Amino acid sequence: MTTLFAVYVLIWPALTLGVLVLICRAVWRDRREARRQRRSLV
Amino acid sequence: MNNAPLHQFSTLTVILLMFAFYGGTYLLTLGIRKKKEDADAFMVSNHRVGFGIGAASMTATWIWAASFYAAATSGYTYGVSGPIHYGLWGALMILFIYPFGRRFRKLAPNAHTLGELIHARHGSSSQLILALSNLLGSIISLMVNFTAAGALVSVLSPLSFQAGVIMAGTGVLLYTLWSGFRASVLTDFAQLVALMAIAVVIIPAVFFAMGGPSELVAGLDNLSAEQANFFSADAVLNQGAPFFVAVLAYAIGNQTISQRLFAVKEEHIKPTFLTATIGYGAIVIGLGMIGLMALTLGVEPLNGDMNNLIPQMVSGYLPPVFIALFFILVIGSLSSTADSDLSALSAIMMADVYGKNIARGKANPERMLLVGRLTMIVATAIGIIFASFSLDILVMLVFVGALWGAIVFPVIASCFWNRVTNAAFTTSVLVAMLVFCVARFEWVPLSGVTGLFFEVLGSIGGGVIIGLMVFGFLGRVAGFTAGGLALVAMLIFATGFLRDYTVLLASLTAYGTSTLVCVVMSLASRERFDFDSIREQVGNYDEHIVDAESVESTKEPVPAPLATQR
Numbered sequence: 001m002t003t004l005f006a007v008y009v010l011i012w013p014a015l016t017l018g019v020l021v022l023i024c025r026a027v028w029r030d031r032r033e034a035r036r037q038r039r040s041l042v
Numbered sequence: 043m044n045n046a047p048l049h050q051f052s053t054l055t056v057i058l059l060m061f062a063f064y065g066g067t068y069l070l071t072l073g074i075r076k077k078k079e080d081a082d083a084f085m086v087s088n089h090r091v092g093f094g095i096g097a098a099s100m101t102a103t104w105i106w107a108a109s110f111y112a113a114a115t116s117g118y119t120y121g122v123s124g125p126i127h128y129g130l131w132g133a134l135m136i137l138f139i140y141p142f143g144r145r146f147r148k149l150a151p152n153a154h155t156l157g158e159l160i161h162a163r164h165g166s167s168s169q170l171i172l173a174l175s176n177l178l179g180s181i182i183s184l185m186v187n188f189t190a191a192g193a194l195v196s197v198l199s200p201l202s203f204q205a206g207v208i209m210a211g212t213g214v215l216l217y218t219l220w221s222g223f224r225a226s227v228l229t230d231f232a233q234l235v236a237l238m239a240i241a242v243v244i245i246p247a248v249f250f251a252m253g254g255p256s257e258l259v260a261g262l263d264n265l266s267a268e269q270a271n272f273f274s275a276d277a278v279l280n281q282g283a284p285f286f287v288a289v290l291a292y293a294i295g296n297q298t299i300s301q302r303l304f305a306v307k308e309e310h311i312k313p314t315f316l317t318a319t320i321g322y323g324a325i326v327i328g329l330g331m332i333g334l335m336a337l338t339l340g341v342e343p344l345n346g347d348m349n350n351l352i353p354q355m356v357s358g359y360l361p362p363v364f365i366a367l368f369f370i371l372v373i374g375s376l377s378s379t380a381d382s383d384l385s386a387l388s389a390i391m392m393a394d395v396y397g398k399n400i401a402r403g404k405a406n407p408e409r410m411l412l413v414g415r416l417t418m419i420v421a422t423a424i425g426i427i428f429a430s431f432s433l434d435i436l437v438m439l440v441f442v443g444a445l446w447g448a449i450v451f452p453v454i455a456s457c458f459w460n461r462v463t464n465a466a467f468t469t470s471v472l473v474a475m476l477v478f479c480v481a482r483f484e485w486v487p488l489s490g491v492t493g494l495f496f497e498v499l500g501s502i503g504g505g506v507i508i509g510l511m512v513f514g515f516l517g518r519v520a521g522f523t524a525g526g527l528a529l530v531a532m533l534i535f536a537t538g539f540l541r542d543y544t545v546l547l548a549s550l551t552a553y554g555t556s557t558l559v560c561v562v563m564s565l566a567s568r569e570r571f572d573f574d575s576i577r578e579q580v581g582n583y584d585e586h587i588v589d590a591e592s593v594e595s596t597k598e599p600v601p602a603p604l605a606t607q608r
Contacts, residue, residue: 006255009335012328013245019101019321020238026094027231033092040074042087042095042224 048197048344049357049365056199057209059366063373064213070232071217071225080584081407084222084414085154085389086305088582091227093313096306099230100318101325102237102378103298104136106183107190109322109375110329115348117333120277121269125330127277131285133323139293140315141514143303145457147311149573150580156300156453157394162579163456163571164464166399171471172453173394175445176297180383180390182439183298184425187376187383192429194372197353198365204430210373211426214380219418223301223385230382233374238325240371244356244364245328251359252335261338269337279543287503287549288443290510294453295446297386298379332356380425387421388414397583407583440482441475447552448474451506452560459564460571466563474556482548493541496551498533500540503553505529 027041034041051059082088091099109132116124150159157176161169188207195206218225249258268276293299306314332355336343341358344350356368392414397405452467480486481496488496509525532540540547 002255002259005258009249009255009258009328009331010246012324012331013242015320015324016238016328017242019317019324020235020242022317023094023098023101023231023321024235026092027098028094030092030094040224042074042091042228 048350048353049362051199051362051366051369053200055366056195056201056369059369060195060209060213060373063370063377064209064216067213067229067232067377068217070229071221074224074228075221079221079224079411081392081405081410081414082154082582082584083224084411085385085392086301087224087227089152089305090307091302091305091310092307093310093317095227095231096302096310096314097317097321098234099227099382100136100299100302100314101321102230102234102375103226103302103382104132104318104322104379105237105325105375106187106379107194107372107376108186109326110352110372111190111349113326113330114333114336114351116277116281117330117335118337118343118348118351119333120274120281121265121271121337122334123272123274123277124269124281125327125334127282127285128330129323129327131282131289132326133319134286135289135293136299136315136322137319138289138511138514139299139303140311142294142454142457143300143315144308144311146300147303147308149457149576150304151308151577152582153304153580154301154389154393155297155304156294157297157390158398158580159576160453160456160467161394161398162576164462164467168452168456168464168467169394169398171445171468172449173390175295175442175449176390177387178438178442179295179446180297180387181421181424181428182442184380184383184387184421185428187380188425188429189432190376191373193349194353194369197350198369207426207429210376210380211422211429214377214384215418215422218381218384219415222388222414222418223305226378226381226385227302227305230378233378234321237371237374237378238321240367241325241328244360244368244371245331247364248332248335248355248359252339252355258335258338261340264338264340279546283543284546284549287447287507287546287553290450290454290507291443291446291549291553294450295442297390298382301382301386301389384418384421388417391417393583405583410583443549444475444478444482444552445471447503447549448478448556450510450553451557454510455560455564457573460573461564461567461569462560462571463564463567463569466560466567469563470556470558470560473559474552477555478548478552481551482544484544488541488544488547494537496547497537497540499554499558500547500550501529501532501536501554502558503550503555504532504536506553506557507550 031041113125113128116128120127146159153159157169157173160172188211191210192203192206195201196203217229262270268274332352336351336355344354356364392410396410396413448471452470456462456467486492505525505528508528509521512524513521
């Protein structure tokens with residue numbers, strides 16, 4: 001029960017961290033491509 | 043810690059925190075500032091936003107200050123399943139709109155607002171109904187976010203509520219005014235990174251500071267049977283179901299979503315919205331868990347105000363630096379939504395009001411930019427005034443919710459079914475609003491045959507919601523089947539029972555009535571619409587300048603249809 005509740009609470013910050021990494025990597029790639037094409041990121 | 047006051051920052055600390063946040067955000071926008079912005083970039087960043095920025099912006103926009111407070115309140119009120127019943131449905135709003143978003147984008151790849159698409163499909167009356175619902179929604183959102191800033195500043199410092207409202211309003215306007223949507227999406231990324239990083243730290247920090255999983259499990263004894271039950275019917279009916287009903291309505295009625303649908307590169311719509319769904323759900327449910335922690339510990343909200351729950355927990359268990367982080371978390375979330383609302387409002391006034399109904403196809407991009415920026419200034423002033431005087435917006439909120447529910451079916455059907463007419467769209471929305479009011483304000487007693495009549499309409503509404511959701515992902519046959527099954531299930535289980543939940547009944551009635559009227563009137567019409575014509579009528583505005591320069595004959599802008607029919 002204790003483990004179950006620990007997972008239930010901590011899974012959300014873990015997922016948040018995963019999405020944060022994914023978004024940062026994607027923005028980094030977008031930025032590199034924008035620079036190569038000599039245009040603004042947005 | 044029940045009676046412990048919240049940690050207080052000095053006036054100087056709060057001013058420095060606000061100055062650092064808004065000053066830093068403003069400096070960020072200087073990097074993308076152009077001396078001469080163009081109207082299309084100002085509204086949708088030329089439809090070229092990448093996956094990373096798009097997903098970050100969608101997530102940050104959808105998370106507003108109320109998300110944290112309401113998720114924690116839900117956790118505190120409904121127990122174990124509470125945070126899920128807030129965060130999950132909010133996340134699904136993002137997910138369920140993307141199949142329809144892809145259709146919108148296919149029909150009008152160069153649109154800036156959903157209203158432009160509806161204008162090309164039906165004309166002004168339907169478009170203005172949609173634009174009005176978008177405008178009211180964004181004004182309310184702006185006001186709520188400024189209110190949250192005022193409340194936060196007044197709770198954590200000696201500064202007044204009004205001072206917080208004015209600082210937030212001015213700060214957001216300052217960095218959004220020049221570059222519009224481009225500034226909004228870029229700053230959304232920075233704000234989301236801060237927001238996520240803080241959430242990742244704060245949730246486990248509070249959890250372990252309060253005693254960790256063993257303390258949480260030991261505290262389950264403080265919960266009622268319903269609160270301890272993960273499948274609580276109470277949580278479903280009072281929190282989950284009303285939210286579920288609003289899933290499609292919020293997404294259709296919110297220009298901040300459609301603006302991003304039209305801004306992200308077409309091939310990135312799906313991953314963008316999927317990522318935003320997970321990101322939103324994770325942050326909001328995670329912070330909602332702090333409400334559950336407070337419940338298990340037996341914490342009473344300070345002054346009976348549920349909005350104090352998270353600050354209380356952070357203040358009670360963590361050192362002051364975490365309270366500063368929480369402060370930034372809330373300011374970041376409300377600012378990212380407020381700047382998106384300003385961009386949405388400006389796009390509606392630029393494209394839907396000025397472009398389609400005042401300039402009537404002869405829009406001047408420079409004048410559009412002026413309209414957009416003036417809209418931002420006026421909207422910020424309205425938001426600050428409404429928030430400062432704590433005006434009661436409940437009635438406005440109720441009507442906007444009803445309007446959003448009433449337009450869902452007509453908007454979606456108009457994009458898939460060539461028989462829907464302008465009269466069917468407009469009449470169905472107006473009739474649905476009227477029937478909604480009858481149910482919501484109980485103008486007639488909801489008992490006997492009358493109650494049954496509204497429950498049947500509500501059941502149709504339930505079938506429509508399920509049917510549309512399934513249709514979006516699995517197509518027409520599955521949609522009709524699921525909708526039919528849901529309707530039958532609702533008729534069997536909800537009649538004689540739904541009338542006790544007036545808010546839910548009224549919302550479902552709005553869906554059911556608008557669908558019924560729209561379908562009957564459309565079936566009676568002989569019109570057949572050619573969807574390909576939408577693409578020809580909805581175009582970019584700044585192409586006018588190129589065309590005008592190329593012919594060098596006049597300084598008058600060329601009408602939009604000419605620019606897009608090349």
